Amino acid sequence: MSETKRIDAQLRAARYEDGFRVMQGRREYVTYPDNSSVRIWFSDVPWRYEVHDHSAVEICLTLEGVVDYMVQDTIYHVHKGEILILPPETPHSLAMGEGSSRYLFLFEPEGIFSMRDIKALIQQFNRPFYLHDGSDAHTRIRETLLKAQGVYDRNEVMWNTACYGYFLRMYAVLGQHYLLNPRIRTHEMVHSVDSEVITAAMGYINSHFREELSLDDVAEFAGFSRYYFSRSFKKQTGYSFKDYLCQKRLQVAMDLLIRSNCSMREVAIESGFGSVATFNRVFREKKGCTPTQYRAIYGTY
Numbered sequence: 001m002s003e004t005k006r007i008d009a010q011l012r013a014a015r016y017e018d019g020f021r022v023m024q025g026r027r028e029y030v031t032y033p034d035n036s037s038v039r040i041w042f043s044d045v046p047w048r049y050e051v052h053d054h055s056a057v058e059i060c061l062t063l064e065g066v067v068d069y070m071v072q073d074t075i076y077h078v079h080k081g082e083i084l085i086l087p088p089e090t091p092h093s094l095a096m097g098e099g100s101s102r103y104l105f106l107f108e109p110e111g112i113f114s115m116r117d118i119k120a121l122i123q124q125f126n127r128p129f130y131l132h133d134g135s136d137a138h139t140r141i142r143e144t145l146l147k148a149q150g151v152y153d154r155n156e157v158m159w160n161t162a163c164y165g166y167f168l169r170m171y172a173v174l175g176q177h178y179l180l181n182p183r184i185r186t187h188e189m190v191h192s193v194d195s196e197v198i199t200a201a202m203g204y205i206n207s208h209f210r211e212e213l214s215l216d217d218v219a220e221f222a223g224f225s226r227y228y229f230s231r232s233f234k235k236q237t238g239y240s241f242k243d244y245l246c247q248k249r250l251q252v253a254m255d256l257l258i259r260s261n262c263s264m265r266e267v268a269i270e271s272g273f274g275s276v277a278t279f280n281r282v283f284r285e286k287k288g289c290t291p292t293q294y295r296a297i298y299g300t301y
Contacts, residue, residue, distance in 0.1 A: 022297060026091070027288040028054040029297050030106050036160035037108040040152045044101035051093045055287075056106040057167075058086045061145050065100025069093070076130050078102075083131040083142060085174075090128070103149055110251055111164060112171055116199060123238030124179050125171070137177035144169050197222050198236040201229070202244070209248045210272040215241045249273060250286055257295040264291060 022029040032039050044064075051070070060067050062078045069076040069084055071092045078084045086092060088109055096102065112118060118125060131138045148166035151159050201222045205213065218241060219229035233241050253271035256262050262270065268279035283291050 023052065024289060024293075026050070026052045028052045029289070029294075030054050030056045031297065038148075038152065038160055038163045039106045040103060040149050040163075042101065042103055043096070046097050046100075048095040049093055051091055053089055053091045054106070055088050055108060057088055057109045058090075058092070059105035059145065060084045060094070061103045061105070061142065063101045063103065065097065067094060067096045067100060067102050071128055074128075076128070078130070079132070081142065083129075083138070083145070085129040085131070087126045087128070103145070105145065105148070107163070107167060112168060115168075115171075117175070118171060119202070120199070120236060121175060121179055123235075125174070126238055129174060129178065135177070137173050141170050141173050144173070197224070198233055201233065202237065205241075205245055206248060209245060209252070210270070212274075213245060213272075245272075246282065246286065250283065253279065253283065253291065254287075254294065254298075257291055258298045267291065 022031060030039060042063075060069065060078050061083050062080050064080055066080070067078045067084075069078060069086075069092055071086065071090060076084050113122065113125070131141060144166050148163045151162045151166070156162065201218050204218060204221050215230060216226055219226045222229050224232065230241060233239070233244070237244060239247065249272045253267050253273070256267045256270060260267075264276050264279070268274065268276045271279070273279035273282065280290060283289075283294070287294060289297075
């Protein structure tokens with residue numbers, strides 16, 4: 001058996017052995033129930049998870065006691081009723097002792113983060129939110145998460161979509177109260193006059209990502225100089241042009257890997273990477289595994 005096939009077999013075995021936790025180094029590949037990208041579970045078992053990261057948003061809602069998170073150099077002691085929301089790709093560890101319990105929510109954020117108003121504030125949303133102020137917004141978000149958990153637990157028809165509806169409500173409250181409240185608004189959070197142009201540029205990228213697209217091409221489309229466009233794009237989206245284009249191509253590639261039986265060459269071309277070699281290299285750098293391994297974990301074919 002080749003090394004690649006051996007790793008794929010191990011990943012598949014791990015996927016079905018514990019149902020949701022697949023690790024490769026410190027990278028966690030979250031597995032979800034069929035036809036979904038949401039996992040919610042309750043735990044009251046003392047446990048510690050060492051430093052890891054994943055592509056999912058992670059939310060901890062503490063029910064009793066305290067859950068301790070280490071996020072980079074910051075420690076969060078998430079007490080009963082408090083909530084910690086971590087954006088994707090955030091290295092973190094957590095520990096929970098005797099007498100404590102919590103709900104943990106994991107979900108893939110692409111659909112939510114593609115909303116235009118969220119995109120415009122993506123830099124602010126791509127940071128942890130520690131909700132412990134007891135405000136009306138804090139209470140509403142806690143109630144919203146508990147409703148999502150109820151739908152998940154009852155396994156209702158279209159529960160995955162229903163859960164995302166609740167997550168969208170949560171982000172709306174986060175934006176309205178914690179980002180756009182006039183009392184705490186900062187200059188960087190205010191839409192600039194360039195926002196519509198940058199939104200149009202993002203649409204242009206989303207339509208032309210399969211082509212050999214350069215920063216100069218998109219800046220010309222936007223009617224900005226290369227330097228001004230690059231700075232404005234980063235400010236509006238939180239991504240550099242190069243990173244945004246790469247993320248778009250990766251998202252298309254991941255969807256093809258999961259939902260089709262296209263060959264790796266077809267996936268590379270359809271997602272705009274041009275060659276299998278480039279596709280494999282970039283995918284491994286950004287996702288921590290090969291496209292073949294990713295399909296082995298998540299694929300439905």
